[in-house]
Amino acid sequence: MGSYVPSSAEEKKSMLAAVGVRTLDDLYASVSESVYLKEPVIPEGQSEMEVISKLSGMAEKNTVYKSIFRGAGAYHHYIPSIVKNVINKEAFRTTYTPYQAEISQGILQSIFEYQTMICELTGMDVSNASVYDGASAAAESIFMCQERKKTKAVISGTSNPEVIETIQTYCKSRGVPVVIVPAKDGQTDQAALAEALTDDTACLYFQQPNYFGVMEDSETLIQMAHDKKALAVMGVNPIALGLMKTPGELGADIAVGEGQPLGLPMSFGGPYLGFMASTKKLMRKLPGRIVGETKDARGGRCFVLTLQAREQHIRREKASSNICSNEALCAMTAGAYLTAMGPEGLAQAAKLCLSKAHYLASALAGIGYTPVYDKPFFHEFVTKTPIPAADVEKKLADKGILSGLPIGENEMLWCATEMNTKAQMDAVIAVLKGEE
Amino acid sequence: MELIFERSRHGHKMALLPACDVPEVTPDFPLRSEAPKLPEVSEVEMSRHYSALEQQAFGVNDGFYPLGSCTMKYNPAVNETAAGLPGFTELHPLQPESSVQGALEAMYLTQHLLADITGMDDVTLQPAAGAHGEYTGLLLIRAYHEARGDTARTKIIVPDSAHGTNPASAAMAGYSVVPVKSNAAGGVDLDALREAVGPDTAGLMLTNPNTLGIFDPNIREITQIVHDAGGLCYYDGANLNAVVGRARPGDMGFDCVHVNLHKTFSTPHGGGGPGSGPVGCKAFLEEYLPHPIVTKDDAGYHFMKPAHSFGRVRMFYGNFLVAIRALTYILTLGGDGLAEASGMAVLNANYLMTRLKDAIDIAYPGTCMHEFVMTLEKYKEETGVSALDVAKRLLDYGIHPPTMYFPLIVHEALMAEPTETESKETLDAAADVFCKIFEEGRTDPEMLHSAPHDTAIGRPDEVTAARHPKLRYTWAD
Numbered sequence: 001m002g003s004y005v006p007s008s009a010e011e012k013k014s015m016l017a018a019v020g021v022r023t024l025d026d027l028y029a030s031v032s033e034s035v036y037l038k039e040p041v042i043p044e045g046q047s048e049m050e051v052i053s054k055l056s057g058m059a060e061k062n063t064v065y066k067s068i069f070r071g072a073g074a075y076h077h078y079i080p081s082i083v084k085n086v087i088n089k090e091a092f093r094t095t096y097t098p099y100q101a102e103i104s105q106g107i108l109q110s111i112f113e114y115q116t117m118i119c120e121l122t123g124m125d126v127s128n129a130s131v132y133d134g135a136s137a138a139a140e141s142i143f144m145c146q147e148r149k150k151t152k153a154v155i156s157g158t159s160n161p162e163v164i165e166t167i168q169t170y171c172k173s174r175g176v177p178v179v180i181v182p183a184k185d186g187q188t189d190q191a192a193l194a195e196a197l198t199d200d201t202a203c204l205y206f207q208q209p210n211y212f213g214v215m216e217d218s219e220t221l222i223q224m225a226h227d228k229k230a231l232a233v234m235g236v237n238p239i240a241l242g243l244m245k246t247p248g249e250l251g252a253d254i255a256v257g258e259g260q261p262l263g264l265p266m267s268f269g270g271p272y273l274g275f276m277a278s279t280k281k282l283m284r285k286l287p288g289r290i291v292g293e294t295k296d297a298r299g300g301r302c303f304v305l306t307l308q309a310r311e312q313h314i315r316r317e318k319a320s321s322n323i324c325s326n327e328a329l330c331a332m333t334a335g336a337y338l339t340a341m342g343p344e345g346l347a348q349a350a351k352l353c354l355s356k357a358h359y360l361a362s363a364l365a366g367i368g369y370t371p372v373y374d375k376p377f378f379h380e381f382v383t384k385t386p387i388p389a390a391d392v393e394k395k396l397a398d399k400g401i402l403s404g405l406p407i408g409e410n411e412m413l414w415c416a417t418e419m420n421t422k423a424q425m426d427a428v429i430a431v432l433k434g435e436e
Numbered sequence: 437m438e439l440i441f442e443r444s445r446h447g448h449k450m451a452l453l454p455a456c457d458v459p460e461v462t463p464d465f466p467l468r469s470e471a472p473k474l475p476e477v478s479e480v481e482m483s484r485h486y487s488a489l490e491q492q493a494f495g496v497n498d499g500f501y502p503l504g505s506c507t508m509k510y511n512p513a514v515n516e517t518a519a520g521l522p523g524f525t526e527l528h529p530l531q532p533e534s535s536v537q538g539a540l541e542a543m544y545l546t547q548h549l550l551a552d553i554t555g556m557d558d559v560t561l562q563p564a565a566g567a568h569g570e571y572t573g574l575l576l577i578r579a580y581h582e583a584r585g586d587t588a589r590t591k592i593i594v595p596d597s598a599h600g601t602n603p604a605s606a607a608m609a610g611y612s613v614v615p616v617k618s619n620a621a622g623g624v625d626l627d628a629l630r631e632a633v634g635p636d637t638a639g640l641m642l643t644n645p646n647t648l649g650i651f652d653p654n655i656r657e658i659t660q661i662v663h664d665a666g667g668l669c670y671y672d673g674a675n676l677n678a679v680v681g682r683a684r685p686g687d688m689g690f691d692c693v694h695v696n697l698h699k700t701f702s703t704p705h706g707g708g709g710p711g712s713g714p715v716g717c718k719a720f721l722e723e724y725l726p727h728p729i730v731t732k733d734d735a736g737y738h739f740m741k742p743a744h745s746f747g748r749v750r751m752f753y754g755n756f757l758v759a760i761r762a763l764t765y766i767l768t769l770g771g772d773g774l775a776e777a778s779g780m781a782v783l784n785a786n787y788l789m790t791r792l793k794d795a796i797d798i799a800y801p802g803t804c805m806h807e808f809v810m811t812l813e814k815y816k817e818e819t820g821v822s823a824l825d826v827a828k829r830l831l832d833y834g835i836h837p838p839t840m841y842f843p844l845i846v847h848e849a850l851m852a853e854p855t856e857t858e859s860k861e862t863l864d865a866a867a868d869v870f871c872k873i874f875e876e877g878r879t880d881p882e883m884l885h886s887a888p889h890d891t892a893i894g895r896p897d898e899v900t901a902a903r904h905p906k907l908r909y910t911w912a913d
């Protein structure tokens with residue numbers, strides 16, 4: 001068996017003697033016989049070499065596509081080498097939540113920098129230190145908007161279906177009514193939205209760009225929510241924010257999103273990063289950790305976890321959320337990514353995404369994969385597929401290409417990023433035309 | 437330390453992305469009016485910035501970390517190797533099932549090893565942290581009662597020694613919280629529990645061993661009382677490291693459980709995450725689990741939606757790479773290694789407590805499990821030195837302080853959990869430091885009030901931080 005216990009047999013013996021027992025089992029006198037295991041319930045342990053060989057075997061059974069045209073909530077972006085160096089630093093990786101500020105300034109400052117960057121990116125006033133992922137961020141944002149007589153959450157049906165389902169799950173247990181507004185031509189149906197927004201509506205949630213890749217008319221949607229004295233929550237793609245008008249500029253009250261595109265590998269779905277930012281007015285309703293600047297006893301600038309009166313370890317059942325562990329290292333990754341990219345690099349990534357997606361869309365249209373929606377889009381779009389979408393997936397997979405995501409029998413949601421070269425996109429067209 | 441924004445110089449940058457090889461497109465949607473003020477730095481400047489930050493972080497690799505209820509054990513290197521395999525990191529979560537059979541196998545194996553370890557029948561890996569697991573478990577309990585039309589069950593019983601996440605999770609799941617007090621021995625007061633249960637009881641949340649480091653000897657009776665009242669029992673796995681491989685929540689009468697992969701199963705804490713809080717349940721709750729979970733048949737591994745799944749608590753399948761680390765750990769230790777780990781965790785705690793009990797009061801001085809609680813109430817009366825003062829002084833000696841002022845039912849508490857990955861030598865050295873500090877407090881209390889002295893910063897002004905929140909950097913101009 002493998003073991004990470006450093007003590008030798010003699011040391012163990014002398015500790016047992018000091019404690020006054022003979023064996024480790026003797027320490028478990030309070031555990032009744034009926035529940036104390038007589039033998040191991042899982043197989044014996046193995047050496048490091050055997051285990052890593054087993055894990056490598058599992059990893060090798062998976063297909064790592066060189067050419068990826070799938071997004072739908074997880075995105076394939078370039079991760080600068082320096083970002084990987086930074087987050088592999090052992091002290092960052094193995095430290096706990098920075099409760100002891102005096103020895104945790106590195107972590108606290110990195111979070112403060114992350115919060116600043118999220119504010120800059122979204123145009124909002126304040127950011128928290130992260131939540132689990134984009135979907136839980138969206139769900140938590142709904143709770144931030146609750147008032148005694150305004151509880152209903154109106155959710156645009158153009159949002160990612162897994163985000164919608166997470167919101168529904170969270171809201172159901174708390175008795176928060178949820179209304180899903182249908183899509184019309186790939187955008188939030190404004191007539192249906194007008195009907196859904198009633199006096200008891202707490203908030204509207206929509207995504208920009210939305211699940212179909214389409215840009216919403218954010219300004220109108222936010223205005224409609226505000227007209228009913230409901231708050232407006234925008235789910236945003238952080239790379240798109242390199243170009244598009246920010247939630248802050250648009251007057252949104254809360255901005256949330258999935259931070260995975262900011263330097264985190266796709267990792268089969270996690271760990272990811274939920275970012276949350278809001279207006280100053282809603283600051284004390286934000287869930288989770290928040291880092292603030294202050295001075296230390298010696299008069300110097302320093303950083304601490306703050307506004308903790310919102311949190312579970314102080315407020316218990318009255319806390320704004322139950323969140324304790326968040327995704328700190330992923331937030332640091334995002335901070336490192338945005339640092340490496342800088343304002344120019346981020347804008348460049350966004351422009352590359354935009355240009356590549358438009359190239360792919362028009363190339364696909366040229367071979368009969370016509371766009372379903374004639375609307376502005378960023379890096380994702382839906383096309384018809386002349387053959388069943390499942391067959392498109394198979395055809396491309398046979399050539400080592402991960403196609404767009406089949407979202408209907410003859411509909412596919414495509415994504416292109418800076419990772420996709422012209423040659424890769426031309427290869428997709430060639431395969432679908434049957435030339436390859 | 438300079439902030440990255442203060443290191444920023446206009447025009448400094450890195451060459452990361454290629455030129456555009458397709459016609460450049462002008463956006464046809466509204467654009468932001470100005471670029472975000474992100475740092476402009478070269479690679480060497482960025483590298484040095486983060487190295488400077490690292491020097492002001494304290495990880496398990498830096499020294500002893502007896503932070504109670506957090507299980508700061510060593511994070512094995514091989515876990516990182518496994519989690520960094522491109523066959524795991526480069527997978528899109530929505531790839532065709534046939535292209536991710538190895539990933540599903542790893543998930544399936546993890547689910548079933550965790551089920552066997554906890555005495556449950558099935559496990560979901562979806563929850564991203566312990567509190568997220570608690571919430572998931574409570575939604576299972578809610579789904580169960582609702583399916584039976586038993587809608588009068590609106591209350592969750594939580595002992596007064598519980599972590600703050602328990603009542604907070606219960607509230608998020610739409611329950612009201614009924615606290616139940618501890619008895620003189622630090623366990624659940626059975627009479628108080630009998631009084632608390634009733635037809636409105638949805639369930640009980642219990643951490644066992646609890647935050648006082650006590651394994652409740654009445655555990656079977658406790659779960660029986662709740663079951664007799666029609667409620668279900670939820671096991672908070674925060675302290676599983678004390679009994680892993682030796683006792684199982686399923687055998688204690690619990691119906692569902694979460695485990696913290698970032699505690700018991702050695703995955704790193706990352707400065708507060710990512711963690712992972714898989715939830716296990718007995719067969720009768722399986723149909724309500726969040727979807728998807730992984731199943732297996734002759735054709736291979738598949739994602740499956742349980743018949744009456746309550747939905748999902750996040751996107752995709754959970755913190756997959758954290759599960760890979762935990763799987764690596766479990767396969768390495770095996771059943772025998774897990775039992776050795778828990779046994780040594782308990783021995784280390786008892787050894788450290790034994791070394792300290794002449795120097796300071798122990799709240800419950802009998803044999804402890806993986807952690808124990810010191811109470812500095814009397815010591816403070818005598819010296820004026822608080823638990824906070826002692827904790828801060830520990831920083832000067834390169835030891836991460838124990839958890840302070842918790843559990844709430846112990847005054848001036850310092851809760852220490854050494855874990856099994858510390859040597860006798862480390863424990864002896866730490867015990868010497870604790871004793872020295874307690875002595876310092878008697879001779880020079882002022883020095884402790886103003887501690888720490890040798891750290892990068894002194895005590896922060898937390899009151900000002902909260903009263904005048906400054907939560908982001910702002911530029912002078």
